[in-house]
Amino acid sequence: MLGSEEGLVGVSRIDLKVGGSVGGKRGSTGFLGCDFWLGGEVVVLMVVVDGGASGMGGCWCGFIEINSLTYTIHVPTLHLGSTCEAIVCTLGAARDRALSSFGEEKITKLVVYASDQTHSCVEKAAKRVGIPPRNFQVLATTSNTDFAMSPKTLREAMDADTAQELVPLYVCATIGTTPSGAVDPVNELGHVTSASGAWLHVDAAYAGSACICPEYRHYLDGVELANSVSMNPHKWLLTNMDCTCLWLKNPTTLVECLSSKPEYLRNKASESGNVVDYKDWQISLSRRFRTLKLWIVLRQYGSDYLMCHIRNGIELAEYLESLIYKNDKFELLVPRKFSLVCFRLKPQNGEDGVETNARNLKLLEALNSSGQAYMTHAVIGGAFAIRCAIGGVLTQIKSGILMSSRC
Amino acid sequence: MLGSEEGLVGVSRIDLKVGGSVGGKRGSTGFLGCDFWLGGEVVVLMVVVDGGASGMGGCWCGFIEINSLTYTIHVPTLHLGSTCEAIVCTLGAARDRALSSFGEEKITKLVVYASDQTHSCVEKAAKRVGIPPRNFQVLATTSNTDFAMSPKTLREAMDADTAQELVPLYVCATIGTTPSGAVDPVNELGHVTSASGAWLHVDAAYAGSACICPEYRHYLDGVELANSVSMNPHKWLLTNMDCTCLWLKNPTTLVECLSSKPEYLRNKASESGNVVDYKDWQISLSRRFRTLKLWIVLRQYGSDYLMCHIRNGIELAEYLESLIYKNDKFELLVPRKFSLVCFRLKPQNGEDGVETNARNLKLLEALNSSGQAYMTHAVIGGAFAIRCAIGGVLTQIKSGILMSSRC
Numbered sequence: 001m002l003g004s005e006e007g008l009v010g011v012s013r014i015d016l017k018v019g020g021s022v023g024g025k026r027g028s029t030g031f032l033g034c035d036f037w038l039g040g041e042v043v044v045l046m047v048v049v050d051g052g053a054s055g056m057g058g059c060w061c062g063f064i065e066i067n068s069l070t071y072t073i074h075v076p077t078l079h080l081g082s083t084c085e086a087i088v089c090t091l092g093a094a095r096d097r098a099l100s101s102f103g104e105e106k107i108t109k110l111v112v113y114a115s116d117q118t119h120s121c122v123e124k125a126a127k128r129v130g131i132p133p134r135n136f137q138v139l140a141t142t143s144n145t146d147f148a149m150s151p152k153t154l155r156e157a158m159d160a161d162t163a164q165e166l167v168p169l170y171v172c173a174t175i176g177t178t179p180s181g182a183v184d185p186v187n188e189l190g191h192v193t194s195a196s197g198a199w200l201h202v203d204a205a206y207a208g209s210a211c212i213c214p215e216y217r218h219y220l221d222g223v224e225l226a227n228s229v230s231m232n233p234h235k236w237l238l239t240n241m242d243c244t245c246l247w248l249k250n251p252t253t254l255v256e257c258l259s260s261k262p263e264y265l266r267n268k269a270s271e272s273g274n275v276v277d278y279k280d281w282q283i284s285l286s287r288r289f290r291t292l293k294l295w296i297v298l299r300q301y302g303s304d305y306l307m308c309h310i311r312n313g314i315e316l317a318e319y320l321e322s323l324i325y326k327n328d329k330f331e332l333l334v335p336r337k338f339s340l341v342c343f344r345l346k347p348q349n350g351e352d353g354v355e356t357n358a359r360n361l362k363l364l365e366a367l368n369s370s371g372q373a374y375m376t377h378a379v380i381g382g383a384f385a386i387r388c389a390i391g392g393v394l395t396q397i398k399s400g401i402l403m404s405s406r407c
Numbered sequence: 408m409l410g411s412e413e414g415l416v417g418v419s420r421i422d423l424k425v426g427g428s429v430g431g432k433r434g435s436t437g438f439l440g441c442d443f444w445l446g447g448e449v450v451v452l453m454v455v456v457d458g459g460a461s462g463m464g465g466c467w468c469g470f471i472e473i474n475s476l477t478y479t480i481h482v483p484t485l486h487l488g489s490t491c492e493a494i495v496c497t498l499g500a501a502r503d504r505a506l507s508s509f510g511e512e513k514i515t516k517l518v519v520y521a522s523d524q525t526h527s528c529v530e531k532a533a534k535r536v537g538i539p540p541r542n543f544q545v546l547a548t549t550s551n552t553d554f555a556m557s558p559k560t561l562r563e564a565m566d567a568d569t570a571q572e573l574v575p576l577y578v579c580a581t582i583g584t585t586p587s588g589a590v591d592p593v594n595e596l597g598h599v600t601s602a603s604g605a606w607l608h609v610d611a612a613y614a615g616s617a618c619i620c621p622e623y624r625h626y627l628d629g630v631e632l633a634n635s636v637s638m639n640p641h642k643w644l645l646t647n648m649d650c651t652c653l654w655l656k657n658p659t660t661l662v663e664c665l666s667s668k669p670e671y672l673r674n675k676a677s678e679s680g681n682v683v684d685y686k687d688w689q690i691s692l693s694r695r696f697r698t699l700k701l702w703i704v705l706r707q708y709g710s711d712y713l714m715c716h717i718r719n720g721i722e723l724a725e726y727l728e729s730l731i732y733k734n735d736k737f738e739l740l741v742p743r744k745f746s747l748v749c750f751r752l753k754p755q756n757g758e759d760g761v762e763t764n765a766r767n768l769k770l771l772e773a774l775n776s777s778g779q780a781y782m783t784h785a786v787i788g789g790a791f792a793i794r795c796a797i798g799g800v801l802t803q804i805k806s807g808i809l810m811s812s813r814c
Contacts, residue, residue, distance in 0.1 A: 082689060082691035082692065084690050084692055087537070088690060092535055104541075105515055106510055107515065108511055120668075121667070125671055127499070127503075127664070128536060128690065129535060129536065130514055130537020130538075134511075179670070231774065241693055242693065261527075261529045262526075263586070263786045264585055265527070265585055268702055268772075283495060283690070284492060285489065285491055285527075285528060288648060288649055365675075377670070378671045379670045379672075
């Protein structure tokens with residue numbers, strides 16, 4: 001019995017070998033196989049058709065590249081429930097690594113860095129693991145960098161903290177920030193963190209999905225300098241919530257932090273070292289079978305369709321962007337990189353920033369009250385931005401209007 | 408659209424009023440109703456038929472009592488994924504409450520208490536939130552208390568720690584411990600923690616389900632002294648994993664600890680104070696709709712059947728216990744309280760403890776290799792115990808043998 005996605009615990013060992021159809025372009029993904037152990041953890045090895053791109057840096061663990069017919073097997077990607085959990089776990093690992101060098105008392109000296117665009121879960125995670133709130137450094141961004149984190153600002157902040165005998169611990173770089181879709185320069189930030197010894201986590205929760213398309217993969221340049229990377233297929237890769245992929249450069253650090261070995265969990269398989277006990281890679285003991293739903297999505301759609309889905313969302317965003325450009329009343333607030341469009345009503349003559357923001361808030365409320373659209377907002381560089389995030393499979397253009405195909 | 412259990416995010420507001428059938432005994436549970444907000448959180452109010460038992464202390468929030476036809480509405484029970492997460496959250500809340508009084512530097516002085524029977528997730532959670540490992544106090548238990556935590560031992564440990572300028576922070580009492588099914592005396596422990604100011608969490612992950620039966624509810628005596636209580640319907644209440652209920656005496660402490668208010672999440676509903684933002688009660692931002700599957704279980708089976716299910720499991724355990732009593736080769740290691748039977752092959756003449764343990768390990772391996780049974784083990788008071796945990800709906804007695812109905 002394969003078990004439901006919800007109830008795999010207790011399934012006897014099954015060797016499930018699944019071959020992929022790799023001849024044609026459509027559905028050209030494959031899996032080497034899945035093994036389920038009773039009381040253990042499923043390990044799904046993803047087969048990536050790889051044209052020989054360099055190791056991890058050029059090939060997104062867990063994603064699909066179609067270049068040739070060569071199979072490359074990647075290490076298992078840990079599937080968690082959320083980016084929040086991924087960051088709590090990796091931040092905890094970074095903390096323990098630092099404290100093992102500096103001593104436990106130094107916990108109040110550890111510093112975490114994020115930008116003013118970074119997701120709020122990083123600050124929450126920092127609190128979770130005992131980093132004093134005053135040691136959560138928020139680095140300001142500006143339109144000069146399209147609201148990306150500045151490596152120079154980061155380095156200066158770290159140097160200032162080090163001079164005060166604080167310890168730069170962890171930096172979260174984001175590919176596709178929530179407020180504005182900004183992309184932090186992973187390569188440059190990676191050089192800063194490598195020099196300081198801080199842990200670099202790359203949060204690609206949303207835009208990581210876009211990186212299955214070769215034309216967007218350059219945003220991952222430098223990812224080999226990261227200690228960990230996470231993304232959420234449940235955001236933009238057609239996978240039901242919850243499903244977060246976490247890749248670790250050195251899983252040992254995480255395992256040492258999260259490992260527990262009570263007597264009642266001891267078993268020969270674990271002690272043989274031949275299995276991966278994912279209970280030691282996450283907060284909870286038990287695990288749901290998230291991998292299966294991602295596997296089904298990948299098998300069902302194949303890489304071509306998934307890339308098509310991503311590109312379609314981006315094309316629709318480009319279309320919305322073009323409408324905004326053509327309309328004198330509106331303006332874009334940040335350059336669009338993916339399928340998130342941030343725009344607003346332009347300031348009117350004599351209006352100050354507060355009034356412009358209020359007018360845009362009113363527009364957003366009217367939009368959402370109409371029942372025909374739903375958008376959210378952000379404040380970018382002090383300006384109230386309306387965020388239109390396109391990603392649903394039903395969104396299309398009908399009679400020049402962006403709408404759901406159910407309308 | 409109700410949405411799948413997995414994909415409720417994005418559902419428009421629905422007012423779903425469901426009446427319960429309360430006339431007869433069978434299926435006498437009811438729900439007041441469910442409200443779903445777009446972008447908000449489902450709130451499920453559980454109607455409990457209550458004979459007037461005193462407030463929270465006498466009535467398990469989220470469970471069903473059948474005493475009369477009076478409806479009592481209880482506050483929402485938070486549904487998380489696991490006990491581990493519940494403890495990380497409550498321990499974090501306890502920590503922040505203490506540090507707000509003592510100062511952030513005191514984090515290295517905070518102490519967490521558990522017994523040698525307490526689940527390993529508490530130690531793991533303590534590490535997660537930055538409690539130094541040396542400050543995780545494991546209190547020894549003995550057969551004198553049937554391996555329950557001793558209030559006297561706890562008090563002495565706290566006094567000794569206070570004398571060293573450490574701060575007793577958090578105690579985890581368990582109803583139905585993993586290794587042995589022991590029950591910590593919540594009332595007496597609650598008096599110790601109340602006097603010291605420490606947070607008392609009651610972990611009823613497994614045996615909390617038994618407390619829907621009046622004859623087991625006395626194990627909850629004193630629960631009104633606890634700061635938080637958790638149990639897992641996914642263990643013994645026929646609910647698919649994952650589903651953990653967490654009740655908090657004062658949710659404000661938790662919310663202050665876990666709250667995040669980024670601009671892009673601000674909305675009128677949240678700011679009105681008329682909704683509960685469960686994102687502030689847990690680690691993750693997004694939530695799956697766990698409540699629905701529990702609701703379906705409760706509606707589908709009703710309280711009578713659920714109590715019958717619990718009692719049936721316990722009767723089967725009693726049967727196994729009787730077989731062990733009748734067989735000279737075996738002995739019980741701890742008195743059975745629920746459906747967990749801990750037993751072993753008795754020591755043979757001239758055999759030392761190590762040899763007895765080795766022989767029992769061999770028996771367990773033979774049992775599990777047979778493919779006809781699956782049991783785990785624990786070490787209780789130095790003795791290797793075979794744990795038979797009965798709870799599956801298919802388990803029955805056939806021809807005097809405890810087996811699955813599929814055999």
